[in-house]
Amino acid sequence: MTSFIQQATRFIDQKIDSMASTMAIHAIHAEFPTPVEKQAIFGSYKDQRTNLVIYNEKALLQNGATTAAIISVALALFSVISFPLAAVGLGGSLAVRYSISQNIDEMLKLKSIPAGTEEKEEIDSRDLKSKVATLASRAGVVLPEGWKPGYAKVLGFPLFRSEIPWDTIFPRSSHGRPVSE
């Protein structure tokens, strides 16, 4: 185990050295592209100056790792905070959706027809499409043939409620102007 750790540490050290050296070569070459310029600037202290450049490049690597660690902490904190928020949001949204759905169902019960009558019971027992079609027909509107009350099914359950097409409620002429009744 100890030997493995030593080997891993040596391997990582070699990688760090290699990366820093490559970065240093690139940095020096970018600034001093010709050998003459390099000789002029590095002079007789070539090795010592190169080592200091490598020091700077390793510092850059360390600072990069530190920045990434800080970003990871921020992400972890965000995740820890956002999970309960998401759970509350999901519960709230579902409750709101259920309430609105109930509200719409209640709205679709024709209050103009007295409760307890056969007609009322018959209408209330219909599916949603039939109820909407009945209400539409009372407004002199005919629903399009393929219209469905819900869409985007997940596990057979429609997620979204379809609109009654606006053109059906308020018909327009071919010029886009409202057609008077």
Added chain:
Amino acid sequence: MIGSFDQTINSAASSMAKRTLDAVDQDALLASHKEEKEFLVLYNKKGVLQNAAVVGAVISVALALFSIISAPMAVITFGGFLWARHSISKNIEDMVDKRVEPINSPANTLRGKIEVLVSNIESVLPSAWKPQHSKIFGVPLFRSEIPWDVILPKPNKEV
């Protein structure tokens, strides 16, 4: 509670429906079946509200899934980068020690050691230069660069 929420839904849908109906040519379109058409508009608007709630729920599910996946990933990444930082830091300390020790320098701080290395190239570190900066709880987060004009002193030329 439920009753008051129903009222809120009705009121929101009504005001949305009113805006739509206001934009419609009242005389032409609402001459007959006015109430029934208003009812259909109200139905549509409540549908919009319900769909918005579904979108909210879908976003919440996505956020919850993201949180569940990202939290352990962030912890692992944090550990990885902390370890990488430690390895690089140790590598730098070793590198500096390896260069300074043969000189038999009495310097025992990082700044002292860097000063020795800089003096080897007949240069001088600025007096205000610190080897590390941005302390949090007394622990410096970042390592400072040795100023480039100290390493490669040349007028109008910086690496």
